[in-house]
Amino acid sequence: MQALNTTKRLMSTKQFPLFKSLLYSSHDPADCTQVLKVHSYTPKVGADESILLRTLAFPINPSDINQLQGVYPSVPEKTLDYSTEKPAAIAGNEGVFEVMSVPQGERRLAVGDWVIPLYSNTGTWTNYQTCRDAGTLVKVNGLDLYTAATIAVNGCTAYQLVNDYVQWDPSGNEWIVQNAGTSAVSKIVTQVAQARGVKTLSVIRDRENFAEVAKELEERYGATKVISETQNNDKDFSKDELPVILGPNARVRLALNSVGGKSSGAIARKLERDGTMLTYGGMSRQPVTVPTTLLIFNGLKSLGYWITENTKRNPQSKIDTISALMRMYGDGQLQPPEADIKKIEWDVQKMNDEQLLEAVKNGIQSNGKSVVVLKW
């Protein structure tokens, strides 16, 4: 087989273009931009047996940054496949690609298809990528660029948080309470819940333009009601005003926590007996804190949620989730995320390595969600 492969490679008529990727060989928790390098190379895998992908866009996610810092529990193996001196990995875990060529006989994908990686650690901060197994790619034809580039993490997270832990009764007055109500995931949560017939109480930080932000979350993103962290932590509010907001026979069945600290305890308090709180982030950098009495006497279940682990255990669940989300985008039930995204252009023809590195570093250091868009 080895001999045959070699022969085949020598006989190959296909050739790879020059690859350019953002690689790292080490980690730096203090300043992760220091470990990123732009590197050009020709892949060592055979062009005939590989699917060739051209990158269209990739987000800069917090988990990508945590990987560079060396504080993320899931990391790609570092290899010498990219002809580097030290073993290296391509940064990034999410992105949308266009299929440029497929091996002979590959029926699952066609040239021109838009695809996203099924698994994390694929390496997406690159102009091209290769893939040996079409089963590790998910087609997302028909999505807009920004939705496709971010559906694998934010979209799937929001969808599974809403749908995978509670058997909702859409004829009931059933609620989700969540903090960090302005986050990208939270905005998708409210829309997915609305489509599911589930109401959402979104907690956001106190701010001067509270009314304006609340209005946008309610009118544009389908939050049923937006309250402030001050209200979230106010026992009188919970006793007097909250029941009026929730209405008769309300059941607050699920709490979604991506903040931690006092905020997590306060949303947990709003759950009915035997409710579940799912923690999927920790923006406050405070631990998750819940009153002892909630656990003992109210049957609170405090669990975590991690899309990476869920997908590893059950890859089909992610494929199904993406399909469901694509239908919802197609039906207009979900707003594309473009308005909230800070765009960074990578002009593949014109930008040199220094300019590319600088642009990505700026994306890492800026607040908010950055997506790098490749201009071919």
Next chain:
Amino acid sequence: MQALNTTKRLMSTKQFPLFKSLLYSSHDPADCTQVLKVHSYTPKVGADESILLRTLAFPINPSDINQLQGVYPSVPEKTLDYSTEKPAAIAGNEGVFEVMSVPQGERRLAVGDWVIPLYSNTGTWTNYQTCRDAGTLVKVNGLDLYTAATIAVNGCTAYQLVNDYVQWDPSGNEWIVQNAGTSAVSKIVTQVAQARGVKTLSVIRDRENFAEVAKELEERYGATKVISETQNNDKDFSKDELPVILGPNARVRLALNSVGGKSSGAIARKLERDGTMLTYGGMSRQPVTVPTTLLIFNGLKSLGYWITENTKRNPQSKIDTISALMRMYGDGQLQPPEADIKKIEWDVQKMNDEQLLEAVKNGIQSNGKSVVVLKW
């Protein structure tokens, strides 16, 4: 039927003795001893249809005190059955009784049987009690007085904590980590676990006689290893010394928390992936605090445990638990709790109401586990 019952009562040959109970009609969170009153009465229920019970001993549990304070979520209904001016309830939830008489045809119980109530809120701080349904009593013949008086809460809690949440593999090197290692429940946990082939790491507060206390917990109560809270919170200890203590291929599968605060986070950190932490108490009065990363990346499940709710949902589970514990006491696998108990005597013949009330108040205000023993 009503007429028949009345006739029957008039024809009754049986008569109740004079009942004397510790009752409360109100609550006081600041000083709950103020709401307790000693009251004598003849029950309104018919003596012929009732099982008459004589109290042998009852503990003063934290949950009994919380009920008097009005801060416990499960409370008995207050009634006028005891011929009080205001509706009242008998204090206490646990205790051991001797059967004095049974209605004609009652086969499940015999005079002289020792029994404990299946459910909470039965009212045990009394010299006599009545019962209409033998199915709400569990026979505990053969147990010593102190074990019988405390098996329903501490014993059942410890047994179910160990056995109901993890499918243990006794051939593996499997561990429970728990804080408050000197508590009555923790001491039963270590013995139940030892009998089950499960190892225990018990965390206790730092103290001058640490070595002495640790030795007793290990040698007398079967703890595999006792460590201090300082060690529990020390990351170097967890990295360097703990693996040596646990040994090869160790799996720390269950954490039992009755402290809260930092201690709860520190025992949760010692769990393997997808481990469970059960909270059943909160001695530090701090909320349960766990690192966000444990929930998201380590699959930590943080749940609560409450024997009262478990029994309400599945009464048979408590009956089965008591049977299992009785076998273990019979086999000598469990140490009776007498050594740790502060005894308070209620001399039924000699003590007046003031003396009784004073004795019980002292029990409420003292540290440690008090059991009131009735001298007949």
